Amino acid sequence: EAGVAQSPRYKIIEKRQSVAFWCNPISGHATLYWYQQILGQGPKLLIQFQNNGVVDDSQLPKDRFSAERLKGVDSTLKIQPAKLEDSAVYLCASRLTSIGGEQFFGPGTRLTVL
């Protein structure tokens, strides 16, 4: 069974630029999460999707971050414009259902904002 795929693996941008990350969850997984992991900290949930609907985006900085999962499969997370403090690893995870079961994480995208 293929795992959660993410791209790109690394991205370096200047502050105020825009960036987008892509995630392909495990086939058949209805629930998809985006986490932000700042160096030396635990992952922090940004947004949770159930199929193509948003379940929880309470910790998403909506003035600059947006995410979509239009067909209930792949998802894109965008930052526009980026700030220095957005430098982090962005992790995508998926789960078969919304309640119970294991969350499977992708390898992450390491973003550096200069």
Place this chain on the structure above:
Amino acid sequence: QQQVKQSPQSLIVQKGGISIINCAYENTAFDYFPWYQQFPGKGPALLIAIRPDVSEKKEGRFTISFNKSAKQFSLHIMDSQPGDSATYFCAASKTSGSRLTFGEGTQLTVNP
């Protein structure tokens, strides 16, 4: 209310020793407590998890001890091996929702 506090920040253990990592939570609504293992350049991977209806769960060399009254839980790694060197995160969530609140992480180094 949503915090999970983890200690120590880093831990160095000799091969064959016991590694112990502790976590404390505040929100009494949490009822699922997993531990994740993360290697450099990889995403976290579930190691072992416990629910508050039991005080201990063991899987191979890994054991979770849970103290509901103290709102604390810990991970014990017996016979620690150099391959166990990684960052370990505790987490907590409510069964009714699935948001995981993670601790700050513990970087474990097992010396050969």
